[in-house]
Amino acid sequence: MISESESVLPQEARAQLRETFLRAMNELKGEQCQILTYEHSKLEGTFSGWKPDGTEIIVQDLKTPANIKMSSALIRTPDIITMTFEKCLELPFQ
Secondary structure, eight states, X not given: OOOHHHHHHHHHXXXXXXXXXXXXXXXXXXXXXXXXXXXXXXXXXXXXXXXXXXXXXXXXXXXXXXXXXXXXEEEXXXXXXXEEESSOOOSSXX
């Protein structure tokens, strides 16, 4: 049987990881990013945020390989292979 103190530790660790993730997303808001999709398209834009359920990211000033520019776009996270940012973050945040 797991004691109450043993079950609290993983919960606290998950809470700390979630808080660090949310702080990182907040720090990256407004930063330039490059997105590689599963269709092997390379997109560029300004990261604006994530939908709360994590299913989509919000990008401003999106530029596609065909040189199409969109003032804003939602990109489904399952379509994304990688996102890279010019800004480097040092974790964890205080």
